[in-house]
Amino acid sequence: MVSGGAWAGVERPVASPSMSDVSPRFRFAPSPTGFFHVGGARTALFNWALARRLGGRFVLRIEDTDEARNRPEWTDGIIDALAWLGISADDPVFEGPHFQSDSAQSHLAAAERLVASGNAYYCAMTPEEITERAGAEGGTGYGGWSRDLGLGPGSGRVLRFRVPDGSTVVHDLVRGEVSFDNAVIEDFVLVRGNGSPVFNLANVVDDIEMGITHVVRAEEHLPNTPKQQMIWDALGHAPPVWGHVPVLVNEQRKKLSKRRDKVALEQYRDEGYLATAMVNYLMTLGWSAGDDREIRPWAEIESLFRLEDVNLSPAFFDIKKLAAFNGEYIRMMPIDEFVAECDRWVPADWDRERLAAIATHIQPRLVTFSDLPGIVDFLFGDVVTDDDSWSKTMSTEYARPLLESTIGQYSELGDWSADVLKSTLELVMEPFGVKLGKAQAPVRVAVTGRTVGPPLFESIEVLGREETLVRLGRALEQLAT
RNA sequence: GGCCCGUUCGUCUAGUGGCCUAGGACACCACCCUCUCAAGGUGGCGGCACGGGUUCGAAUCCCGUACGGGCUGCCA
Numbered sequence: 001m002v003s004g005g006a007w008a009g010v011e012r013p014v015a016s017p018s019m020s021d022v023s024p025r026f027r028f029a030p031s032p033t034g035f036f037h038v039g040g041a042r043t044a045l046f047n048w049a050l051a052r053r054l055g056g057r058f059v060l061r062i063e064d065t066d067e068a069r070n071r072p073e074w075t076d077g078i079i080d081a082l083a084w085l086g087i088s089a090d091d092p093v094f095e096g097p098h099f100q101s102d103s104a105q106s107h108l109a110a111a112e113r114l115v116a117s118g119n120a121y122y123c124a125m126t127p128e129e130i131t132e133r134a135g136a137e138g139g140t141g142y143g144g145w146s147r148d149l150g151l152g153p154g155s156g157r158v159l160r161f162r163v164p165d166g167s168t169v170v171h172d173l174v175r176g177e178v179s180f181d182n183a184v185i186e187d188f189v190l191v192r193g194n195g196s197p198v199f200n201l202a203n204v205v206d207d208i209e210m211g212i213t214h215v216v217r218a219e220e221h222l223p224n225t226p227k228q229q230m231i232w233d234a235l236g237h238a239p240p241v242w243g244h245v246p247v248l249v250n251e252q253r254k255k256l257s258k259r260r261d262k263v264a265l266e267q268y269r270d271e272g273y274l275a276t277a278m279v280n281y282l283m284t285l286g287w288s289a290g291d292d293r294e295i296r297p298w299a300e301i302e303s304l305f306r307l308e309d310v311n312l313s314p315a316f317f318d319i320k321k322l323a324a325f326n327g328e329y330i331r332m333m334p335i336d337e338f339v340a341e342c343d344r345w346v347p348a349d350w351d352r353e354r355l356a357a358i359a360t361h362i363q364p365r366l367v368t369f370s371d372l373p374g375i376v377d378f379l380f381g382d383v384v385t386d387d388d389s390w391s392k393t394m395s396t397e398y399a400r401p402l403l404e405s406t407i408g409q410y411s412e413l414g415d416w417s418a419d420v421l422k423s424t425l426e427l428v429m430e431p432f433g434v435k436l437g438k439a440q441a442p443v444r445v446a447v448t449g450r451t452v453g454p455p456l457f458e459s460i461e462v463l464g465r466e467e468t469l470v471r472l473g474r475a476l477e478q479l480a481t
Numbered sequence: 482g483g484c485c486c487g488u489u490c491g492u493c494u495a496g497u498g499g500c501c502u503a504g505g506a507c508a509c510c511a512c513c514c515u516c517u518c519a520a521g522g523u524g525g526c527g528g529c530a531c532g533g534g535u536u537c538g539a540a541u542c543c544c545g546u547a548c549g550g551g552c553u554g555c556c557a
Contacts, residue, residue: 223552364520452518
């Protein structure tokens with residue numbers, strides 16, 4: 001099933017220090033410049049699925065060469081978030097994290113080699129000078145003006161790549177062959193004026209040194225790819241297998257932005273989304289197994305996922321659908337597991353037995369775990385009565401007499417069980433000529449404070465006789481005033 | 482502006498020339514079930530961007546147009 005030309009790249013000679021290592025090496029290379037977002041998570045997951053299924057490795061490399069924006073806590077955030085998704089050093093497929101800043105020497109050494117081989121040259125022009133000259137010549141961007149000046153290194157001088165004539169064809173597993181005319185690619189910067197390597201150089205050198213065979217990343221990198229492929233060539237290595245997957249977009253169809261959009265993975269975790277649901281949902285964005293099933297366990301996804309099946313167009317990250325997946329996953333949890341998960345979402349002093357007793361009725365009603373306290377709080381403290389609920393249900397003629405009668409009957413009940421509580425109320429309501437739907441309303445508001453909630457009689461059973469009667473009595477008092 | 486990528490229901494997708502009267506999922510609506518709210522069940526709404534080709538036959542292949550996006554940085 002995996003056979004065929006598409007994966008020929010796996011077979012190609014790997015330009016790696018350890019040539020014995022023929023298994024595919026994938027990598028995920030985020031930069032620690034903000035919260036880890038869902039787009040990055042999906043890219044990581046794609047790589048993870050591939051690395052695991054093909055018996056390869058998943059290399060995590062933190063690209064921390066942007067000194068102005070890097071912060072160590074972002075790195076921790078990335079590692080934590082990946083672990084939450086199930087991508088961590090606990091699995092031997094995982095390798096890293098490596099830090100790009102640790103290999104600055106290699107980047108510079110590679111730069112030297114490029115200079116020596118004539119593939120790179122120094123340029124002393126400032127950005128301002130470039131803009132000015134470009135404007136004067138009626139163009140935009142750098143025109144290769146320092147190409148043949150024979151400049152040596154020096155403070156403030158950048159090192160540029162000498163883009164050769166011709167064209168560069170990128171073989172992409174997702175998009176096919178993409179051809180770029182080298183004439184439209186300007187001599188880009190490899191090393192900054194301050195001596196630090198730029199992304200395109202560092203990225204390629206690291207990939208080469210880490211023996212990376214497959215680069216699977218977001219489509220926004222596609223325009224970088226010809227540049228990077230030229231560097232691979234110039235450094236004497238066969239380029240990796242490329243795979244550019246579509247970006248994730250917001251409702252405006254713009255690439256997800258950390259600043260503008262709610263996309264931080266840890267935010268979803270804190271709101272009570274299950275990692276399993278998040279992972280499953282993310283994998284359906286831009287990919288499907290080709291059948292009508294969307295919900296499936298990771299093991300299955302992993303065995304089915306193929307880059308060739310990834311879509312070409314951007315996908316909207318739909319929180320509503322994520323929520324639906326989450327509800328689905330919550331309902332699929334064995335009850336013990338569900339109860340265990342509930343534990344960390346409610347205050348420590350809430351009675352765990354009580355929580356467990358009502359859990360089975362809560363499970364189908366939960367979309368995210370952060371909703372949990374608000375649904376069951378009436379079982380663990382004073383009732384907080386919702387004004388709208390009160391006025392809606394207590395203004396009826398029968399509310400008061402029905403409550404009175406309910407108190408009377410409930411206080412004499414021998415068997416305090418949901419079934420009996422229900423049938424008792426059914427007896428109580430008869431004289432008022434209302435159905436159970438109406439009759440339960442004032443009782444519900446008196447006991448839970450709201451018109452909506454878990455099944456009433458089960459809740460009352462769990463609440464217990466004493467507290468229930470207190471609450472009914474209190475409501476009656478309030479009605480009388 | 483230039484280069485590159487893309488375009489199937491509102492959204493995520495199935496579809497690789499006849500199985501398509503375009504299937505599924507989320508959302509939405511209705512009904513059923515029902516102690517409220519959910520869950521569950523049934524049904525409904527809704528789409529191949531447009532125009533030309535190629536072909537006996539096109540959502541599927543080709544060309545063009547439109548629209549959207551990405552990149553165009555001494556960010557990654």
